[in-house]
Amino acid sequence: MSNQELVMPRRLAIRILHEAQIAQPESITGWVRGTAQPQSYHAGEPPAGAELWARLWSNPLSPAVPEASQLSAGGLHLVISLNIKGVLEMRAWQLEAGAPSEQVLKIDE
Template structure:
């Protein structure tokens, strides 16, 4: 069984903010970890595939401004954690984690921590 994934509250708020100000357009980006914990979100357009030496890729992220945070299997990439944010809620961040296993999307438990 996979352990829960933990995202710092500060990082979750940053991701929600970026998704909200981009509306009605979706965002795409990358979450990098430092010291084994997710720590940095960068928009894909600004990132251009660069990151600091002390950062490792943790997840790929995109938003669905008008639909649930449920991806289609063809949106997921094998071997990488995928985070999907939905703004199709009443002011509440819905961010869900997915992995592709044997060609099928499998949801992981994602929790925000202080």
């Protein structure tokens, strides 16, 4: 996925960030359904055989930077930080050569 442009619809990004914000001080976990493009957000773990675009979680008190141990090989992960005053941050990550590699995530209409 690192060679593909990651584009998320604004409506979906706002929904995910809202879910993370209202869950404070707790974190959220979930997944984004889709194949080539993200389509919908779902809380919890994806069921077997789900069309998984990305896994996601929020870090209410820390930056949106994961440890390598938090990422699965070959999968896209979205990490949300609520640790920035007045701003919510969502960043995309993938495990490459055993280390977290940030991917460019664009929000589009």
